[in-house]
Amino acid sequence: MIRAGILGATGYAGQQLAWLLFRHPHVKIHFLSSYNHTDVPFSQIYCQYEGFIQDLCIDIQSIEEHLSNIDILFIALPHGKAFPITEKALAYGVKVVDLGADFRLKSTEIYKAWYGLDHECSNLLSSAVYGLPEIHRIQISQAQLIANPGCYPTASILALAPLLKHRLIDPSSVIIDAKSGVSGAGRSANIATLFTECNESIKAYGVAGHRHTPEIEQELSLIYGENLHVSFTPHLVPMNRGILAACYGKLLHKLTQEELYEIYQFFYKDEYFIRIVENLPETRWVRGSNFCDIGLRVDGRTGRVIVISAIDNLMKGAASQAVQNMNLLFGIREIEGLELLAMIP
Amino acid sequence: MIRAGILGATGYAGQQLAWLLFRHPHVKIHFLSSYNHTDVPFSQIYCQYEGFIQDLCIDIQSIEEHLSNIDILFIALPHGKAFPITEKALAYGVKVVDLGADFRLKSTEIYKAWYGLDHECSNLLSSAVYGLPEIHRIQISQAQLIANPGCYPTASILALAPLLKHRLIDPSSVIIDAKSGVSGAGRSANIATLFTECNESIKAYGVAGHRHTPEIEQELSLIYGENLHVSFTPHLVPMNRGILAACYGKLLHKLTQEELYEIYQFFYKDEYFIRIVENLPETRWVRGSNFCDIGLRVDGRTGRVIVISAIDNLMKGAASQAVQNMNLLFGIREIEGLELLAMIP
Amino acid sequence: MIRAGILGATGYAGQQLAWLLFRHPHVKIHFLSSYNHTDVPFSQIYCQYEGFIQDLCIDIQSIEEHLSNIDILFIALPHGKAFPITEKALAYGVKVVDLGADFRLKSTEIYKAWYGLDHECSNLLSSAVYGLPEIHRIQISQAQLIANPGCYPTASILALAPLLKHRLIDPSSVIIDAKSGVSGAGRSANIATLFTECNESIKAYGVAGHRHTPEIEQELSLIYGENLHVSFTPHLVPMNRGILAACYGKLLHKLTQEELYEIYQFFYKDEYFIRIVENLPETRWVRGSNFCDIGLRVDGRTGRVIVISAIDNLMKGAASQAVQNMNLLFGIREIEGLELLAMIP
Amino acid sequence: MIRAGILGATGYAGQQLAWLLFRHPHVKIHFLSSYNHTDVPFSQIYCQYEGFIQDLCIDIQSIEEHLSNIDILFIALPHGKAFPITEKALAYGVKVVDLGADFRLKSTEIYKAWYGLDHECSNLLSSAVYGLPEIHRIQISQAQLIANPGCYPTASILALAPLLKHRLIDPSSVIIDAKSGVSGAGRSANIATLFTECNESIKAYGVAGHRHTPEIEQELSLIYGENLHVSFTPHLVPMNRGILAACYGKLLHKLTQEELYEIYQFFYKDEYFIRIVENLPETRWVRGSNFCDIGLRVDGRTGRVIVISAIDNLMKGAASQAVQNMNLLFGIREIEGLELLAMIP
Structure with missing residues (x-):
């Protein structure tokens, strides 16, 4: 033992x-x-x-x-x-x-x-x-x-690793718009996280200054092989648990959604805890588990890929x-x- | 298997x-x-x-x-x-x-x-x-x-069984005021259980006519040894899971809270899934489990006992x-x- | 001005x-x-x-x-x-x-x-x-x-006044089972009212000892004309606002629901802010208003009347x-x- | 009348x-x-x-x-x-x-x-x-x-109009990541918007295909003076009301946050219903009102501006x-x- x-x-x-x-x-x-x-x-x-x-x-x-x-x-x-x-x-x-x-x-x-x-x-x-x-x-x-790892970095790095490893997107184009349940703020007496202050509202916080930013950048830079910077915006959502990260990147080459799915499936083919899902992920499907669910969409009109990842911030996070x-x-x-x-x- | x-x-x-x-x-x-x-x-x-x-x-x-x-x-x-x-x-x-x-x-x-x-x-x-x-x-x-058993009957019967078995309360005085999460209403398309209709509100429903009433009465009558009737009022609470039942009864004899705790602890002494708790139960402590938590209060001023039980309606319920x-x-x-x-x- | x-x-x-x-x-x-x-x-x-x-x-x-x-x-x-x-x-x-x-x-x-x-x-x-x-x-x-007045007393007294004024119920039978949104706990830093502690759960608190009890008793005694005691149980519900009070009393004489409705309608006939409603009240219908909605049910099987009142705890409360x-x-x-x-x- | x-x-x-x-x-x-x-x-x-x-x-x-x-x-x-x-x-x-x-x-x-x-x-x-x-x-x-206008377009267009009118950002860099309360889905019987399906979860939907996209593009193109395309991602948040839009754009020229604030304050100087706020907007502050609150952040590290706007989707939306x-x-x-x-x- x-x-x-x-x-x-x-x-x-x-x-x-x-x-x-x-x-x-x-x-x-x-x-x-x-x-x-x-x-x-x-x-x-x-x-x-x-x-x-x-x-x-x-x-x-x-x-x-x-x-x-x-x-x-x-x-x-x-x-x-x-x-x-x-x-x-x-x-x-x-x-x-x-x-x-x-x-x-x-x-x-x-x-x-x-x-x-x-x-x-x-x-x-x-x-x-x-x-x-x-x-x-x-x-x-x-x-x-x-x-x-931090909760936001876990969701963000797992979502973006295949894109950056294979140099499929412009690294300067990466934006991570993430949403977290309130448990991420911890269990300390604090007016800002009272039920009545969080319920029935959503807000962004720490925009352009959240401490998870350098952590995300360090790891994504390692994967990419060069230093890169990302925009990272966290939000507070009225729920107990869960992180959903919407990650945006400009594709360097044309790529279909199907091709992208194949790339992700191959990249994570041996990973029990990564599920590449057809439907877009929702935090409830991973709540209480160690899974990171990842969904992919190619926006042909703008040449962007949008990767959505979901984890439980207290579990995989x-x-x-x-x-x-x-x-x-x-x-x-x-x-x-x-x-x-x-x-x- | x-x-x-x-x-x-x-x-x-x-x-x-x-x-x-x-x-x-x-x-x-x-x-x-x-x-x-x-x-x-x-x-x-x-x-x-x-x-x-x-x-x-x-x-x-x-x-x-x-x-x-x-x-x-x-x-x-x-x-x-x-x-x-x-x-x-x-x-x-x-x-x-x-x-x-x-x-x-x-x-x-x-x-x-x-x-x-x-x-x-x-x-x-x-x-x-x-x-x-x-x-x-x-x-x-x-x-x-x-x-x-039904969800409300499970919470109600377990809360009241020791009192009625030992004939500690007047059976005609029993009132069960119960509160349930929305999952009790099932997963069918229904305006009344839309997020926007349930969130930020509480209501009673089926007052004096809910179908779990005869089920509660049948089982409590069996335990008591005579037919009895109870008042049962269910409520809908904006949460996914959980039932909390507040059960009221008029004590036939003076009884301290400590004595009552001993009676309940003895009654359920071999039951893994019944926890007689000092603090009042909260549905979150039993969420996702098969436990029924039971707390007791004697109100000396009115000669009543209040038994509070909590279960997860989809689990023990x-x-x-x-x-x-x-x-x-x-x-x-x-x-x-x-x-x-x-x-x- | x-x-x-x-x-x-x-x-x-x-x-x-x-x-x-x-x-x-x-x-x-x-x-x-x-x-x-x-x-x-x-x-x-x-x-x-x-x-x-x-x-x-x-x-x-x-x-x-x-x-x-x-x-x-x-x-x-x-x-x-x-x-x-x-x-x-x-x-x-x-x-x-x-x-x-x-x-x-x-x-x-x-x-x-x-x-x-x-x-x-x-x-x-x-x-x-x-x-x-x-x-x-x-x-x-x-x-x-x-x-x-306090929030619970407002909902409770308005619900019970006609019954006690007209001596329709046994005063020793009165039970008030009330439910409140979290704003009732005020805006101070407190672990117990954090979002993550209140959300997805319900609990009773202050059972047989809440400070609103003597206030309710004082006013109901005045209305009734003699001293009386009530059982009062407050609950905390995961919503910002609202109080719902379920009030129980044993009818002294047989009374139909229709007769009871007439008594209440007459008692409050000049009151703009009291609405005697056919459907059972829900706190959302009075949220942000000064109304107290009251619904009535007679339970012929047990000889009890159940009066449900709803207010906004921060408004009428x-x-x-x-x-x-x-x-x-x-x-x-x-x-x-x-x-x-x-x-x- | x-x-x-x-x-x-x-x-x-x-x-x-x-x-x-x-x-x-x-x-x-x-x-x-x-x-x-x-x-x-x-x-x-x-x-x-x-x-x-x-x-x-x-x-x-x-x-x-x-x-x-x-x-x-x-x-x-x-x-x-x-x-x-x-x-x-x-x-x-x-x-x-x-x-x-x-x-x-x-x-x-x-x-x-x-x-x-x-x-x-x-x-x-x-x-x-x-x-x-x-x-x-x-x-x-x-x-x-x-x-x-649609709810998402209202929040998005008001957030981005000054940037595009003054040609401060690269129009091809615009990303709108928006979050809405459940009332946006309307009041019809639907499993997907049941309390139990929405509560305690967040999801993106309609990624790269939501019908508000062409509406946003039409109006932003008019303001910019040329056709442009944007990436628009809506999310469903467990709350009744509110839209929060995080809008990202690459600055064409260096600009301080203070300069940006001045530009927005001037652009909307006669608008009663637009409030340029120092703190980041939260949907609760505009709930039940016709206001659109807008907050601004310049991210010097990435050369991006992030504009956050908040409206009530059923009101200004x-x-x-x-x-x-x-x-x-x-x-x-x-x-x-x-x-x-x-x-x-």
């Missing part, structure tokens, strides 16, 4: 991770840790665990003493909080999956520019692997430290992707514990 | 059943059948099954020829539609779980009075068992034909309860395939 | 009041005041006022100097906060409408028992009038200080009722500024 | 129009007409009108006899249904505002290509005026027949824009009956 610890278990991503690890056949949760709810039974904060996960959430300060008893540490904390504990955990030989942003960007300058913080562990960046298995599977399986990475790290079957289909309605 | 067929697989309850049976370790779905979507792949109606359940939905007329190849038939059709096929299936030795209302009421007069139809299979009523395992477990395990019944029918572990916790948020 | 000030203008009720007063033909808003958003333009907190109400929200401490320039002060603050300012305002000859709970209960003991605070202005209680115009119209029109009271206080046409119909969907 | 008739009064747009005309000081509703609800009181379909608009909905066939008694006819029918009645009404000297698509496109070929129907009144197209007052005010005021057009047609103050601010929350 893999012994796991979760740092930040009472946030939505951390809790989703606990849900997944609890039912994972090869994992034993060793501790749940929380900033805000120390010494409270987990089942009192999330009552669905009543009778199942009744452990007290331990203090984040006290987790160091537990490091020698775990094999993997999941960190689900706000950015800037993962540095010291990651170093310590690695020193104990514990593998680390950071669901936050602290090890995603390879450049400390870009990290500082977008997050406003100095990077405290630049020495770890070269060995940290960006945990998008469909793109970096082999490196992940050999890593000690995984930077679990956070917790279930972290489990997928864990499975790779420990040489388990990649889909173990992740054979989940959306529950409808 | 138990070979199962589903009649009415494209309704919400039928589909939820397919979801459960697909992942059940001892079941193989032999056919899915539908009135409205014959010869369409199931995954085209419910796209979360893309890559998983791609079978064509067969014609309801043609299922007779499949009866010799299945062990159990689940019927998820509107009331009045289960009669002939149930007789045929039983004749083939197939066990039947009817998720509709056709075999729930023991009295054909009451059936006619509330459903406006003649009962076509009165001969089967004596052997049909009301499939609420927490109340009728032994009879279920020996039955051929199960009348799977329909499909997962049907699976629980199937497990009993075939002597499998009762919780097999049902170890599900709510996914939050 | 009536010069008005609003204390607590950035809460949902205060803001709704600003909305109503801004378009009222006989009112000029003299100041908006806020605890939390001092010196911020009102239109920056509530952007629908962009170009219309751009005034800075003034400090609550500084409003004393404005008292000589206003005719009416609306107080929309948490309970316990209205005492000193009410005394000062009255001393200036300013009429006061308190939308909070500080002057609703006539008994200081009951106030202390339910709100946990000493009442600091017991001297004002005898002259304070409970501002439910359909019940206390004449007293309101002659008052200086109005205790604007708070702000528009406050305007109705203001109109009465100043001898204006009672419906002035309140001729609003729900906008659907 | 202007005597008005509404054809299709029981759809969402027609009903919203009835709401607006009922409270308009210069209008008297002469008849409401409906395909599906003939001889039913309007207040029975939309119960908020109980006590106010109790008229029977008349048969669409019988409206011809009423044409001599009205001054203006509003048509809120599906496309293809407006042709014969428009001709007749104009023959009677009745002004016509068609809220449908039948007179928006100047080219009958384009109409046929996108709507699949022959245009039956090509003779009327030259005199029909596209009813976007901010763009065509003078022609509207002199017209007999107004083609009221349909009914209140129709009233604005009516006011112009009859020489009334343009904002008469439209001084409405969003009600929050």
Whole structure:
């Protein structure tokens, strides 16, 4: 059994991770840790665990003493909080999956520019692997430290990778217009995410300045082979879960929709979690699962391709992707514990 | 492997059943059948099954020829539609779980009075068992034909059974004020259940005349040992899933809340799927699970007890309860395939 | 022109009041005041006022100097906060409408028992009038200080008044099962009212202990002529606005539904804002209006009457009722500024 | 008083129009007409009108006899249904505002290509005026027949007009990614718009093929002075009302955000209903109003401008824009009956 610890278990991503690890056949949760709810039974904060996960959430300060008893540490904390504990955990030989942003960007300058913080562990960046298995599977399986991708980047990179890998579109033409459920904003007391402030409305936010932009660009540049910049616009949608990304690109050569479908099907032919779908994706079909559904449309009138991808932001966009990475790290079957289909309605 | 067929697989309850049976370790779905979507792949109606359940939905007329190849038939059709096929299936030795209302009421007069139809299979009523395992477990395990309870009755009966069994309340004082998500209304084209008609509003419906009333009364009368009548008021709430029932009764003797909790905990002490909770239940904590959460409050000022129960109407209120019944029918572990916790948020 | 000030203008009720007063033909808003958003333009907190109400929200401490320039002060603050300012305002000859709970209960003991605070202005209680115009119209029109009713009490009292006035039901049988939208919880940062915590769920809260209980009992006792106690259960529903109250009572004498409808129609025959409706009320039909819709059902089987009432909690349950009271206080046409119909969907 | 008739009064747009005309000081509703609800009181379909608009909905066939008694006819029918009645009404000297698509496109070929129907009144197209007052005010005021714009085109054209008029962006770079509430799909029984099918999900639809595309292109081409093509992607969002359009364009010259704001403020300086806002627009701030809020962001990294516009699809996107057009047609103050601010929350 893999012994796991979760740092930040009472946030939505951390809790989703606990849900997944609890039912994972090869994992034993060793501790749940929380900033805000120390010494409270987990089942009192999330009552669905009543009778199942009744452990007290331990203090984040006290987790160091537990490091020698775990094999993997999941960190689900706000950015800037993962540095010291990651170093310590690695020193104990514990593998680390950071669901936050602290090890995603390879450049400390870009990290500082977008997050406003100095990077405290630049020495770890070269060995940290960006945990998008469909793109970096082999490196992940050999890593000690995984930077679990952001939710928007996961949906965006998977949607655009085939187009850029095959240089089918003008890289300067890429626009990503993405929409997220409210759980992406986390579980902290905040007027802006009250029911009454989000319900019955939609808004864009962070236009031309969202922190997931450099992460998307880093990975798409790697795939393309040259540096590129994208326009990325996130929106807040009145629903609990889900990300839908509409990705636009100018085709460099004429291409039919059928040809495009073949390219995508081939590109992802071995990927269990990527479904190239004929109908346009809807977030409900992937809710609660690790799937990324992708649909394609060629607009002959404008010479553009529109790729729509859908994920569950807390699953493929956070917790279930972290489990997928864990499975790779420990040489388990990649889909173990992740054979989940959306529950409808 | 138990070979199962589903009649009415494209309704919400039928589909939820397919979801459960697909992942059940001892079941193989032999056919899915539908009135409205014959010869369409199931995954085209419910796209979360893309890559998983791609079978064509067969014609309801043609299922007779499949009866010799299945062990159990689940019927998820509107009331009045289960009669002939149930007789045929039983004749083939197939066990039947009817998720509709056709075999729930023991009295054909009451059936006619509330459903406006003649009962076509009165001969089967004596052997049909009301499939609420927490109340009728032994009879279920020996039955051929199960009348799977309605969603409101499940929540109501489980909430009130201990009070009536122990004759703690005046039976004439029972009021059940229940609230349901919109999936209870089914998946048919209907102006009243359009998003724009249900969202941002709540209403009561069927006041003093809802068809689940006689079903609740039949079962509570059995438990109490005498005929009783209840007031039952259902409401429609703008959410997909969930039933919350607030049940009121006048205490016959003074009783503290603590004593009441002990009575309920003892009454349900062996029940995996009943959780007596300290906090008041919320439907989200049981969403997607087979649990019924029950909370209790004694109002000393008025001498009343208020019991609040929460279930998922499509699960414990329909499909997962049907699976629980199937497990009993075939002597499998009762919780097999049902170890599900709510996914939050 | 009536010069008005609003204390607590950035809460949902205060803001709704600003909305109503801004378009009222006989009112000029003299100041908006806020605890939390001092010196911020009102239109920056509530952007629908962009170009219309751009005034800075003034400090609550500084409003004393404005008292000589206003005719009416609306107080929309948490309970316990209205005492000193009410005394000062009255001393200036300013009429006061308190939308909070500080002057609703006539008994200081009951106030202390339910709100946990000493009442600091017991001297004002005898002259304070409970501002439910359909019940206390004449007293309101002659008052200086109005205790604007709570949202649940408004819906409950209007639903039950005819039954109790005419002694048609057993007063000990009254149960009120009420459901509210999330705006009732106010606009403060709070995990429990985050979108992701309220959406897709329903719960009861404050069972057998909600502070609106004594308020309902006080007024119903007055109407009935003797002290009575009721069971009151509020619920939280995933919608922005609206209260639906299902009120149950045991009929003392046999009564047809038609007779009951006649009694209600006669009782409220001169009331513009009370609509006795044949269909059961839904909160959407009164959203954004000052109406209270009431529907009636007699359950012959149990001898009970079920009265369902619907209001908008921020309107008839708070702000528009406050305007109705203001109109009465100043001898204006009672419906002035309140001729609003729900906008659907 | 202007005597008005509404054809299709029981759809969402027609009903919203009835709401607006009922409270308009210069209008008297002469008849409401409906395909599906003939001889039913309007207040029975939309119960908020109980006590106010109790008229029977008349048969669409019988409206011809009423044409001599009205001054203006509003048509809120599906496309293809407006042709014969428009001709007749104009023959009677009745002004016509068609809220449908039948007179928006100047080219009958384009109409046929996108709507699949022959245009039956090509003779009327030259005199029909596209009813976007901010763009065509003078022609509207002199017209007999107004083609009221679609909801998406209203949001899109108003967002992009200044950029294209001043030739600030490359016209081939224009992408419009728009999001709509469910009321845009109308009030007809349809599985796809059931609560349970729309709630908790978002999807794109009609990608590269939505019928509003040629309408947007026609008007933007007129403004730009040359034919242009745009990419337009609509999405369905789980909310009742509102459209948010994110419009992308490549800047031809470097331009700061401040300069852009000045250009927009100047372009719309006399427009009451256009608000150029600093914060990014949210649909809730314009809900129930005739406003179009517009926010601007320049993305220096990619050389793009992102314009976000928000309207209420049933108001500025349909009914209140129709009233604005009516006011112009009859020489009334343009904002008469439209001084409405969003009600929050």
